Amino acid sequence: MAKQVKIKIDGKEIQAEEGRNLVEVAKENGIFIPSLCYYEHIDPPLGTCRVCTCELNGKPVPACMQKVKQGMDVKVNTPVLNDTRKAIVEMMFAEGNHFCPACEKSGDCDLQHMGYEMGVSVSRFPHIFKDRLVDFNPKRMVIEHNRCVKCRRCIEEVLTSDGQQVFSFFNRGNETIVAIDYEQEARLSQEQALHAMQICPTGAILVRGASFGRPFGGRRFDLRSQNPESKKPAPAPQPQKGGKKGKPKKKVIATISLAGCFGCHMSMLDIDLGFMDLIDLVEFNKSPINDIKEFTQKCDIGLVEGGCCNSENIEVLREFRKKCKVLVAVGECAIWGGLPAMRNLVPLEECLEEAYLNSMTTEPGEHIVPYHEDLPKILDKVYPINEIVEIDYFIPGCPPNAEHIWKAVKNLLWGEQYSILYSEFKYD
Amino acid sequence: MQANLQAHQRAHPDLLDCLWSYQNRHGYIRDEDVAQCAAQRGISEVELEGVISFYHFFHRKPAGRFTIYLNNSIVSEFNGFQRVKEAFERETGTAFGGVDPSGQFGLFETACIGLSDQEPAALINFHPFTNLTTLKVKHIIAELKKGVPVEEICDEVADNIRYTPGEGRTLFLRDYFPGSAVAKLRGLTPEQVIDEMNRSKLSGRGGAFFPTGLKWGLCRQQESSPKYVVCNADEGEPGTFKDRVLMNTMPGLVLEGMIIAGYAIGASVGILYLRAEYTWMKGKLEKAIEQFYRMNLLGLNAAGIEGFNFDIRLQLGAGAYVVGEETAMLNSLEGKRGESRVKQYFPVERGYLNQPTVVNNVETLCAAARIMELGADFFLKLGLPESPGTKLISVSGDCHLPGIYEIEWGMKLEELLELCQAQSPYFIQVSGPSGECASMAEKDRVLSNDGLRCGGALMVFSHHRDILQILINFADFFKEESCGVCTPCRAGNFIIRRKLEKVRLGLARQSDYDEIRQWGRIMEMSSRCGLGKTATNSLVKALSAFPEYFAEKIQGEEDRLNKEFNMERAIAEYEKFRS
Ligand SMILES: Cc1cc2nc3c(=O)[nH]c(=O)nc-3n(C[C@H](O)[C@H](O)[C@H](O)COP(=O)(O)O)c2cc1C
Ligand code: SF4
Ligand code: SF4
Ligand code: SF4
Ligand code: FES
Ligand code: FES
Secondary structure, eight states, rough: OOOEEEEETTTEEEEETOOEEEEEEHHTTOEEEEEEETTOOOSSSSOOOOOTTTEEEEEEEGGGGGOOOOEEEEEOOHHHHHHHHHHHHHHHHHHHHOOGOOOOOTTHHHHHHHHHHTTOOOOOOOOOOOOOOOOOOOOSEEEEEGGGOOHHHHHOOOBBBOOOEEEEEOOOOOOOOEEEEEHHHHTTTTHHHHHHHHHOOOSSEEEEETTTOTTSSSSSTSSSSOEEEEEEEEOOOOSOOOOOSSSOOOOOEEEEEBOOOOOHHHHHTTTTTHHHHHHHHHEESSSSTBBBOOOOEEEHHHHEEBBBEEEEHHHHHHHHHHHHHEEEEEEEHHHTTGGGGGGGGGGGGHHHIIIISSSSHHHHHTOOOOTTTOOEEEEEEOOOOGGGGGGEEEOOOSHHHHHHHHHHHOOOOOOOOOOGGGGOOOOO | OOOOOOSSSOOOOTTHHHHHHHHHSSOOOOOHHHHHHHHHHHHOOHHHHHHHHHHHHSSSSSOOOOEEEEOOHHHHHHTHHHHHHHHHHHEEEETTTTTOTOOEEEEEEEESSOOOOOOOOEEEEEEEOSOOOHHHHHHHHHHHHHHHHHHHOOOOOOOOEEEEOOOOTTTTOOOOTTTTTTGGOOOOOHHHHHHHHHTTTTSSSSSSSOHHHHHHHHHHHOOOOOOOOEEEEOOOOOOOOHHHHHHHHHHHHHHHHHHHHHHTTTTTEEEEOOOGGGGGGHHHHHHHHHHHHTTTTSSSSGOOOOOOEEEEEEEEOOOOOOSSSSHHHHHHTTTTOOOOOOOSOOOOSGGGSSEEEEEEHHHHHHHHHHHHHHOHHHHHBOOOOSSBSSSEEEEEEEEEEOEEEEEHHHHBBBHHHHHHHBSSEEEESSSSSTTEEEEEGGGTOBSSSSSSSOSSEEEETTTTHHHHHHHHHHHHHHHHHHSOOOOHHHHHHHHHHHHHHHHHHHHHOHHHHHHHHHHHHHHHHHHHHHHHHHHHHHHHHHHHHHHHHHHTOOOOOTTTTTTTOOOHHHHHHTTTTTO
């Protein structure tokens, strides 16, 4: 039997077998160290994602690379480390194009789970919106380059029976992608192909006809966190501006749907009878809920659904910024563009021509892209609303869970304490 | 048994040479070359394509019978890069990044080519052309079109040795007699050689300043054999050209350093990894190696030591700054993508082909040779007690005398600036983009191992230069050169570059500077290798060293609207549909 050693994690004394992996030892002792590229039996570990950054004897290191040694002093949960790890996950969202509501892997995705676990409601980094290919050429697989986080698992793990590499990094730096060898891919067995899809921590590797193997709702991360310790719900982001405690006074709310689908507004109504209670406490000003078209007064809070896809969205949003003390981005579209931002990967001209000139339903002779002085002008891309005005608070989801919306609003208006359940914090 | 690539992926030490031979034969690597090369080695094509696509100088499309690489480093930029670039485009009738229709000229930009003392400079079929002007470009292209061979019109690279500490205090740039350093090995045990290095307190000159004797000792202790010596001649840090001058003036000295290291650690093979940008020196180095074999300094019973067999071969790189990082270099030597390795083992434990390996910089090995030749006591007399010896510094930028300065440790920054006749120095970049910047408030700082640690480059920028232009050039460099294997560096460098664009457009606020600091800290903490860890050093330091400059660049916070958004630009595309 291997030697037992003593180590310290976040001040807690732990006994463990010498040489074992730190991430696993921590997990067994109820301390969750986030990880993405780490995969138990790849040795040496891949060390690519850096999501596991911790402190060892005062120096930042990737935890997945550490073997337990006598006297190790490890720090996992410090404000700086938590923020660093969160930032790295945010980078991945900003770097890729993650349309969770349209993703086969949603609910089974490790990246998404890390986002939930760390309470990532918006990326601090601007989205790159790089146009990446979806590779439909392989016989059995589809490679969705928009979702790959370059963890390297597939490169190391997926080999043909005679040991040929099927995947490889291609290019370098920001241009790095994971290329697949069509010839070798065709030589994989169905089982090997499914294994590839399963070890990919995101939805980048899909096997045709098998990507919906597990139904939504029953997926690994749908309802529960993988954090063994986590009885607590996903950490709720602290609202930046809190109201004062005290007797509720009628507050004024404005809402708007910009480039969204009204799904978020539907969700706001989803608290059913709760809405009647709410109406006693708040009053709606400009909002599609009561159809008031113009602001008549300064509002306490503005809820904005959708990003900005045209010049009118911009004007309305700027007006909201002026008229509302607190501005909240509600839903993925408002937060970073969401599904409408799928068009950001394609030049505007191509989008419009596809929609108006080449579409199947275009009447012969009606080859025209609408353009009129009175029509709003279409922007080159869909902009997240925090790229246009300052936003105070972000509520993720597509649409966000109704409870999440109103808990956050009540907190912002009256400083009511709240916590968000894991199941109320979603990107889809 | 689980197939594990890092152990399982086979090494192909001859792969880079093989790819170079295809590249040189056809001007690019053809599909059939890839198929053939992969089949010969029994690897999948995707694995091979992964290697090819990593290196800047390998092309999968024709790159012109004359492939022209123009240096885009900041020193070049300030010395007329744009004019020279346009001249090349005019004279060849093609744009950068492409090849002209006749297939004659291919134009590409490239990172620093180690000629910062004679910028703008370019490589044409890897022959050097220095101090370029529009007229000179016109002449060069006309000659090439006439059919004059490149090697007949390329420039002799000047060494520009400007300063040595004088008689009796010069270590490197003194007369050199091949064989005089290794001659001292006779009669010494390897341990005694290592002791001599330890006593001299020599520390590495490749940037990390790791004690050389300690490194050799650790490698010697390893039981596994064979062991290897790798000479790091990748000199990719923009503004650095000291290794170039050492190899060009005394190619034998570095070889002697390798032999000494080999003897000390018990290796029988040394590999000199030469960056492709220095292809023009390859012939000279190979000749020196041949001469060493003839003198019996290499081969069986090398340097006349019974039972010590030592061979040296030269490996040409293929264009990737990160390969200068030692573990990336080991991967590259094994014919893999030049990504840095995970730090599970030191190279002295498991390096080239997983065997104990010492990787040393050219200057370190030259210093080791001189220490053997002249004795550790001589070395200890030079410089400062805690930081003995001399240091080669490559000076470039706004000064009258760019070139190589061999200084004793302990010289003040100000003295060096005076020696090179700097012109109203303002922004001083020490050790290249990954080093740190300094303002004149730091002119009294002392250059030393534990003071202002200069890895080898000093770039001087005068008052009329724009700090942001310098920092943006650096950010572009790191974005291009990141190997892409870890998140913070791959995505971070791109994101930082965007942020700087925002500052350039005059749209930044104080909060943007705070974010740059915060994001820089995240990259430093979590990147896998030195590239990502140091990429934002200078940027973050500049924010505090030049506060007035940055204060002027930002605007107030009044209306909480984001000034970056520009409606006119955003609807320009749609306006094309106006009928
Ligand atoms: C991104 C990066 C680039 C580097 N480039 C070089 C280089 O061009 N030449 C060099 O000698 N060392 C370079 N180094 C340092 C090497 O990793 C290594 O420390 C050095 O070669 C060790 O030799 P020394 O102990 O003699 O200094 C680089 C390091 C990093 C992180
Ligand atoms: S589920 Fe995962 S892979 Fe799919 S879009 Fe969301 S984060 Fe990306
Ligand atoms: S395709 Fe999946 S497994 Fe492969 S590197 Fe990308 S995220 Fe990782
Ligand atoms: S820090 Fe940059 S260069 Fe180094 S391993 Fe990471 S991506 Fe590669
Ligand atoms: S889990 Fe440690 S680097 Fe990815
Ligand atoms: S409209 Fe897209 S998330 Fe609500």
